[in-house]
Amino acid sequence: MEIILSAAIGILSASGIWLLLRPRSFQVIIGLCLLSYAVNLFIFSMGRLTPGAPPIMPKGGFVDPTLYADPVPQALVLTAIVISFATTALFLVVMIASRGLTGTDHVDGKERSQ
Amino acid sequence: MISEHLIIAPILIPFVVGALMLLYDDRQRGAKFWLSLASTAAQLLIAVELVVRAKIGGDIGDAEGMSFYLLGDWPAPFGIVLVLDRLAAMMLVLTALLAIPSLVYARAGWGRQGPHYYSLFQFLLVGLNGAFLTGDLFNLFVFFEILLAASYGLLLHGSGQLRVRAGLHYIAINLAASLLFLIGVSLIYGTTGTLNMAHLANLVASMPGEDRPLLHAAIAILAVAFLVKAGSWPLNFWLPTAYMAAAAPVGAMFAIMTKVGVYAILRLSMLVFGETGGASAGFGSGILIMLGMFTVLFGLLGILASQGLGRMAAHSVLISSGTVLGITGFALAGGGQAMLSGALYYMIGSVLATGALFLLIEPMNREDGGIAAMLALTADAYGIDDADMEEEPDVGLAIPATMAVLGGCFALCVLMLAGLPPLPGFVGKIAMIQPLIAQTALPAGLAWGFVALLILSGLATLIGMARIGIQTFWANDVPLPRVLALEIAPVIAILLILGTISFKAEVMLRYTGGTAHALHDTAAYAYGVFATPRAADRPADEEAQQ
Amino acid sequence: MAEHNLFLLLACLPFATSLILLTLSPNARGASTWLSGLSLVAGLAILAGFLPGIREGDVLRASLEWVPSLGMNLAFRLDGFAWLFTTLVLSIGVLVVIYARYYMSAKDSLPRFYALLMAFTGAMQGILISGNVLGMVVFWELTSFMSFLLIGFWHQGAAARDGARTALIITALGGLCLLTAMLMLGHVAGSHDLGVILRSGDAIRAHPWYGAILALFLLGAFTKSAQFPFHFWLPGAMAAPTPVSAFLHSATMVKAGVFLLVRFSPALGGTEAWFFTVTGIGMVTLILGAAVALYRHDLKGLLAYSTISHLGLITALAGIGGPVAILAAIFHICNHAVFKASLFMAAGIIDHETGTRDMRRLSGLFKPMPITATLAIVAAAAMAGVPLLNGFLSKEMFLAEAVYWHNGTWLDNALPYLAIVGSTLSVAYSLRFIATVFFGPQATNLPKTPHEPPAWMRRPVELLVFICLVVGILPALTLGAIVNIAARSVVGPDLAYYKIAIWHGVNAPLMLSLIALAVGTLIYALSAKAIATGPEGPFLLHRIRGQRIYDWLLFRLTWRLPRLALGLVSTESLQPQLRLLVLTALAVAVASLWGGLSFAPELRLHAFNPAFALLWTVGAACAIGAAWQAKYHRFAALVLLGGAGVVTCLTFAWFSSPDLAVTQLLVEVVTTALLLLGLRWLPKRRSEIPEDKLLPAKIRRSRDLVIAVVGGLGIASIAFAVMSRPVVSNVGDWFLGNAYYEGGGTNVVNVILVDFRAFDTFGEIAVLAIVGLTVYALLRRFRPAPESIEAPDQQTMADSPSVDDYLFVPSVIMVWMFPILIMLSGYFFFRGHDLPGGGFAAGVTLAIGFLIQYIASNVRWVEARITVLPIRWMGFGLLGAVTTGMGAWVFGYPFLTAHARYVNIPLVGQVPAATALLFDIGVFATVVGAVVLMLVAIAHQSLRASRRREQEELAARKEAA
Amino acid sequence: MSRLFPHPVLAVSLIFMWLMLTRFSLGYLILGTVLSLVAGWAYSALHSARPRIRRWSTIPRLGVTLFLDIIRSNIATTRLLLTEGRNGRQSAFIQIPLTVTNANALAVLSIIVTATPGTAWVEYQTDTGILIVHIFDGAEAEHYHEVISNIYEPMLMEIFE
């Protein structure tokens, strides 16, 4: 499973990076979204994989931490999801504002040939 | 009891005020301004008090004058801890010192250019102050995001093609950098199991060898994110355009934004790769020195190649960043505390001076007509059906002898940035150069190269700025611009502060010297974080005493 | 003590005067003159008071602590040399002040002029009396800066601006070199105290840095003293008002360089390197300056080059460095100051009264202004070295040194010949000055009719010429003693008294002098015509102009080169910047891991699950597909992105993170809606961009593909390396163990978010709020591209059904979903602490509820029925969260300390009541506010566009009607 | 009471949903009731008109008919899908003029059509009242036309109008 997830992270990242380097702002924004999936999975994977044992505790009694998934990366991902959502939204709005003001959707506000 | 919570006040005050102002109607700008001013002034007062505390030592968790604050009363390294040491306190004061003039300046017109300026401004301060205070890596990320988000908003404040285009680049690059930040932080957690900086500093010496490369990679990736913010070459090409495009008071605040990146690098590298870093000690110092040098060189070329003052000011931000980065590298390589002390002193001066310069740009380039012309320039033809465009009379009085006052202020900024006497730029450069040339442990070529760059950057600043200044003040036949007292008073205030910093250089250097010493003393930091007692664990009699 | 304070007063007096002058009204001509003059006179009086001590060889000291830890103090030190020089500066200052009162026109603000002049005087005096080398540099730079302002005083003229800038850049460059030299000297000598450094000559000369120090030091001194090849700034500086030229550019500032040479000759001098560079450059400057001076047509230009030449002479003497040479140098400094100041003033008078300084136009002025002419002739004679005038004496001493002093080098042997060439030329140009200006036919076509100036404008000249005469005739009685004292303070107390006499008998120097006078006269007589009609420089040399070379160099070095370099190493486009960022991150990661990245010996792997793998093939294909389609098929890319997102959610759920899966899904929905809202405003792209098929584009794409693949491989291998490693002991374990007992919740992730690390969440909601505000603010100024204003094609098609028709049935169900989502939101909110959910999920759920309503009908319909004030929600949310956090203070706990307990409510039973819940309400409200604000702000743009269309249609219809 | 519970049916279903999601307890009941109040208000803000159900008794009949239909068409569609390519299936569009105009009734009809595999709601025009349904198996076109206009539509009209 670790191999699959690593590959997934790799493919998401590669697609994201490729798009990040493209000239159209919409490509960049899709790239950022893909990258944020990749990064979220990466953060998540830093706690190692634990299937079927969410960090939800019994009410009382001894807790053996090794039986549960590490909650910290999950909490980090949650925060990261929210923040990347917000910034993606912002980027989107700047993208359309830039398109409106410059007349093009090129990230530089002008076509390459110009 | 109150003093115990004073550490968090620089974060909470702007937060509360920023949130509170959301409940106001957007047109109640007067009230918002005064609220903001009160908030910022309170931050300054508290920051000064915290500096005093950092100097003499606080009453809780006293470790060489450091104070600690366990958020949610959770012990380190589990909860988030705020750490107030000399460096943090100093940065807080610097932030507030820059914020007040910028705020007052904005009152003259920029504050009206779009909705919720004052809230965004306060949130920017939340981010800055939080980034300086936190002792937790992920929390640092959160505060970075706060200050970045606010800076996006402020950069775009006023809209217009130039700003939006610059904003697009600024945001795209910073988003990418934030992703790197996340990768770095999580990788650190994956290899060490902690997010607490002090804990990390403790763990790094005894790390198993096979994990060390991963930790190095983590911090290197993290450093790339910081370097983007610090404006380090080759990750800084966005910076001049963005800073130039920003509204004047925002540009002034941006002067300190790069320093947050520098701060993070300084803090983290000294903690993790300082003398106590075991096999990792000194990691990355060489590259940091090189990057610092390239950044200074880039800034130097940029200043010379710039046509407008805004771009020049932005490049002088780069010079100041590069200088401190380079010195951080030297300090990390074992260069000692003296040069770090000088760099910190220099940083204070250069931040304030670039801030003042940003505030000067707009009045200097204003051909005629004051704020009204500015409004006309930035207002878009489409969609002005909104309330924020109503005409308000200019606030405040126009100043007499405009050109002389502006010219004088500009000249002083130039003197400061070029490192000419008698302003802190000069003292700061001497304070860096003296230990650099005295230091024999460092590679001589690098040290001398750095000295040469420091001197040359001063000369380049002088040449470039003189060119612009002469053009603006001497070779211009346009009628005298109308400049409001509200716009020039902040600049004069900053210059007075600069004068004081120079005059009181000995006191300042003693403080920064202590700061440099504390930065080298990783053990005290780490000890203090872990020794801080929880409020719940404090014995009752002790509580009664407080 | 009184002396100490008086000394400090002396140092501060000019600056204080300057500040007072700044406050005077521009019309206060008389008052400002009196103030400046008296201030200088007061300074002189103080100096006079110090004379007895100075005579005894005392060294006066005073100091103000500034930055002692850097060895940088405002330490002052007055010895004979400094005393003499300071007195000279202040005395000429007084005369210049008087002169300027009449010279400056009514349009000029005299107080401001004097303020600059006084500040300059203070700085100059500071150089002379500094006892700390760093303090000296401070004043040194200050003189550069003040002189810049003074040269540019008449900044309306381009010449003044250029001259000022050139002077500033050259002298500041020198100043920075000097600073470095001083820092190195301080390091070598172990102190920045001038006295200490002057005593450490042997150590300095033996130090490996000596060469570098000397070079930097000389750069400082030479630039200031306009030595070849930095001499050109001085003629350019002649655009300054004449009082400035007389003061700064003849008597004082330019002498700072030679002052430094003389002052530091004990510390740095005495080596061959010193001799060759200093004397060599001095001699070159002496001859070159004199040669050019002869050819200048501008009166001030002639005087400027003459000054350069004389400075060369002094420099050469300092290079020789023997006791007598030093004494001669000091003596010539004084003499030159006196006659050159008077000449400049005379030139100023001529300019002032005739309106021109061009010697080709001036002629026969003796008749209309006999007194001025007489004064100028005497002063010029002093400059030429005519006996019985002061210039003669010091020049004789120079010639004597050239002839009698030996160190056996070739330069030493050449000195007499070089000296005689210089002297000859100086006679020639002095003669030219006298002959062309005062004699010959009286000029007729001058801009003004010449006559004598006001008496007080002439008084300073008269006084100075008088001094020329007195010193020339009675040197021993007048300056002899003090020059000896000054020299002794430089070279040491062992110096025997040197008697300056007019007559040393017929000796080589006298013969050389006479030869010079004769040959000089001859040269002028022979070439007068040619000079008057020729170019402004000697044969061939006039083509090589320092200024032009400088301009060329400056332009290349400080404009073209930086721009070229920046063009090469930087970019304003986004793509290369992002590429650099990715590459940098890759590079640092690879560098850190190179050879060190190891996988665990026993990989910690979980059993393969085909379902998971199958779904990731879909996810990966979607990701790649999105990358593939994002340019030409945005909509498809968006759907593909959704596919990748849902598989990501699945992964979170699979590996035990229900909270993440839920949150990711919710965010996914909102993000899709947002992106779709944005899609409306992007340009339609139906056909391929032709450039995309060209080779460069293909190369770019392949390069980026390689970067992307390498980046993906890198991050995948790091992820794998960590995932397959054994678990390190981490803080997560503590959270698992303590969430229930300490945090009062069973969902550890949620307890972390609202309690253990609530501060992160606190920041996170701030980010959301800020972004909401930014989006809102930016969109209020939104201006769509012209082609986007029109309604989308779908709506303008002939047969398109109305939106109400389209949504008639779907909207019913969508409205039904509203209460369901509100319930669901409540569900997520209340169970968050124990089970997956929480304030954020609840908030987004509610926001999606609103979103559905907006989709189900239209903005106007929804907003007529429900009013959401999202900014208020945000405000209350943030305030709620922060006040909950601060509530802990009341109980003496730190910010955000949570409190959880079970409250027993009758019938209902145990109900959990945690402050974390209150905090979560804040989170909830902020999230609702921010998300709704963003959605609505973007959505409103379509409304605005359609409203605009409606208005236009209405207007068009009205027009038609 | 009608101010407090503008839509009693809705409120009850929401509370029921709430209790399905949570476990039954008095506390949850109270919480759910309060929430359903809020949700009800929100709904009534959007829809001030109260949809009224006229004949409750028809509802179970509708349910049973639908349940059987769903099973029947699931089987039929599955069979068709499994033999796709060999069964000579032809799909078809049918146009059904509807007399029912109540939006809620139409929404329920759309649920019915959708839940029944083999029929897909494609277009309903408010101006003509014509419903276009896509039929997976064209051979059944007549049947579905019949079912919709003669069975479901009258039942819905009974319930809603």
Place this chain on the structure above:
Amino acid sequence: MSPLDSIPLFLAIPVAFFVFLGATLTLIGALGFARLNSFYDRLHAPTLATSWGTASVMIASSLMFSFIDGRAIIHEFVIGACIILTTPVTLMMLGRAALMRDRAERSDALPEEMHIRPRPQDPPAQT
């Protein structure tokens, strides 16, 4: 020892059956979705998953968790209800969007009589 082993056989068989049925229906639907040629045909395929596919998995899940928890677990049916409620919205809107697009393009996917929107005065056509 997996939690599945604790389920008695009489319950395991229906649970397994329903799970099998739901998954199979979904798979068949997906298969059809991938294979069918016309969009309007494909519109039917997912309804297998959203009607009995979902329902049977719901039933299975409810049976199983009710046994494990020892009480009636019926929250699955909220999912079922919501699927029933929301699927029509998507399909209706997509179907009509497709119809409009096909009409605009005069696509072959539509039979001739579908190319024109029925007008109020038009007599309803029948196929």
Place this chain on the structure above:
Amino acid sequence: MSGMILTIALGYAQIALALAGCLVGTRILRGPRAQDRVLALDSLYVSVMLLFLVTGMQLGTAFFFEAAMVISIMGFVSSVALAKFLFRGEVIE
């Protein structure tokens, strides 16, 4: 015995659902029209939702339920937005 039956059934269901996801995934990629992609995404959501439930049963945990519910209630929102965009050229007007 019952464990084995259930394991087999659930294992089969998992693979069948994942396969279903793959099959609809091909439509997301292939299209050919935008409406096909949207429909496919919607179906993918349903497959994943069922997979959540099945996996939850397999692991004997109820923690997959929320995610499944979110899909069931809010999955349609993206599809609806996409569909409306196809129909109107904008999502909110």
